[in-house]
Amino acid sequence: MSHASALRCRECSRDYDIAPIYTCEWCFGPLEVVYDYDAIRASISRESIAAGPSSVWRYAELLPSDPDAAVDLGAGFTPLVRADRLAAELGLGEVWIKNDTLNPTNSFKDRVVAVALSKALEFGFKTAACASTGNLANSVAAHSAHAGLKSYVFVPADLEAGKIVTTAVYGGNVVAVEGNYDDVNRLCAELAGTYPWAFVNVNVRPYYAEGSKTLAYEVAEQLGWETPDHVVVPMASGSLLTKVDKGFRELHKVGLLDAEPAVRVSGAQALGCSPIATAWLDGADTIKPVKPTTIAKSLAIGNPADGYFALDVVRTTGGGMAAVTDDEVVAAIQLLARTEGIFAETAGGVTIATLKHLAEQGVVRRDERVVAYITGHGLKTLDAVVPVAGPTATIRPTIEAFHAEFDVEEQ
Amino acid sequence: MTVTVRIPTQLRNLSGGASEVALEPGTVGEVLGALEATHPGFGERLFDDSGALRRFVNVFVAEEDIRFLDGIDTAIADGQVVSIVPAVAGG
Numbered sequence: 001m002s003h004a005s006a007l008r009c010r011e012c013s014r015d016y017d018i019a020p021i022y023t024c025e026w027c028f029g030p031l032e033v034v035y036d037y038d039a040i041r042a043s044i045s046r047e048s049i050a051a052g053p054s055s056v057w058r059y060a061e062l063l064p065s066d067p068d069a070a071v072d073l074g075a076g077f078t079p080l081v082r083a084d085r086l087a088a089e090l091g092l093g094e095v096w097i098k099n100d101t102l103n104p105t106n107s108f109k110d111r112v113v114a115v116a117l118s119k120a121l122e123f124g125f126k127t128a129a130c131a132s133t134g135n136l137a138n139s140v141a142a143h144s145a146h147a148g149l150k151s152y153v154f155v156p157a158d159l160e161a162g163k164i165v166t167t168a169v170y171g172g173n174v175v176a177v178e179g180n181y182d183d184v185n186r187l188c189a190e191l192a193g194t195y196p197w198a199f200v201n202v203n204v205r206p207y208y209a210e211g212s213k214t215l216a217y218e219v220a221e222q223l224g225w226e227t228p229d230h231v232v233v234p235m236a237s238g239s240l241l242t243k244v245d246k247g248f249r250e251l252h253k254v255g256l257l258d259a260e261p262a263v264r265v266s267g268a269q270a271l272g273c274s275p276i277a278t279a280w281l282d283g284a285d286t287i288k289p290v291k292p293t294t295i296a297k298s299l300a301i302g303n304p305a306d307g308y309f310a311l312d313v314v315r316t317t318g319g320g321m322a323a324v325t326d327d328e329v330v331a332a333i334q335l336l337a338r339t340e341g342i343f344a345e346t347a348g349g350v351t352i353a354t355l356k357h358l359a360e361q362g363v364v365r366r367d368e369r370v371v372a373y374i375t376g377h378g379l380k381t382l383d384a385v386v387p388v389a390g391p392t393a394t395i396r397p398t399i400e401a402f403h404a405e406f407d408v409e410e411q
Numbered sequence: 412m413t414v415t416v417r418i419p420t421q422l423r424n425l426s427g428g429a430s431e432v433a434l435e436p437g438t439v440g441e442v443l444g445a446l447e448a449t450h451p452g453f454g455e456r457l458f459d460d461s462g463a464l465r466r467f468v469n470v471f472v473a474e475e476d477i478r479f480l481d482g483i484d485t486a487i488a489d490g491q492v493v494s495i496v497p498a499v500a501g502g
Contacts, residue, residue, distance in 0.1 A: 023467070190419075305498035
């Protein structure tokens, strides 16, 4: 059984019972799950985790849903890859890539959806729904199919064709909304008041968001129960970044780390949708919403609900932020693919391009152990690299034609 | 001459359970002020002590976020719909 004991408002600290609610009735602040950490500490160990499944559910004690009813498509426990060739290109020392492209539907969203739909089943919901920029759509559709839930997935109508196909194939309802993600999100927030559905990023969002903590747990476990010095995390709503920070802190709280972690957390955004990074770079206290114009559609949230908390985390941990151009995003996708053999979607390009900026500025240092979170697969955003990735040469099927194009020295 | 204010689930206890309230046209500030006058309690939930909208309260006029319009001074015309929506996120 879960050790989640209550929901608490992040703004005004009012407590609520565990239920499918997501905002404080008083101030509209977001609700966050509260745990009985003493009980977790008493029931968890490095050994018990190692004996668990190779998925997010190995950390069930630290998640808000009952593991006995877990929806498990195998989300999580993805490789942590040492990236020496990338590090050399960036002038850094020790760099690791958390390769979350290798999830059931090829993005980190499988982690949050696994937790959200498990909780939805516990609450007795029969239908799952979401507003999505694509990755969440894929994941909700797939996990709903696996769990036997009906699904309604709302996406912006201009989404990449590939992301529509890879959602619709699972057989649920796919609703293409004429508007951007923020329009879709507002529609879903209003629909959530009308239909008794589990909107994973609305009324079960407090539970959903907790799934992202597993990205911190896994990195620590994979580093032999040590934490990195610096992590770089892509930001859309800002939720993932705050949960990675929370995850490292929790590991210490429940006795799984020897030393208190001091992980510097840096955030990555695309210039065409950078409300959080802009507030950071301007030293502003308020986040102004924007209309997104970037190829990094999975990060294109113009009105980031957790932006304030992401700013707080980056400030208190001594990290940094950058906003990178679409051209830099494409170049960074190529850089990661060329140096490490990992093909990231545009959000991953944003992360690597930001890492490059922060390394050049000396914010990420050569003496640090760095982890960059690559949260989605490049096949999801093929359009971004089609103009720059094609055949080296096109030849007739003869040896002479090959020799005419290629002067190969080594045999 | 009326505008429609959509009330989110969290605040419907203040509107007697109604999901919509009809009010006279005006600016966002005026219309939400009128909402407080007809249904006491809304003001302190939507605005902080300094009189600014709370930072997790989003207000939309005709489906556009008022932060892209004239904020609290945005005019709401006859027949337009105002939505009060909590900040949500996903991806």
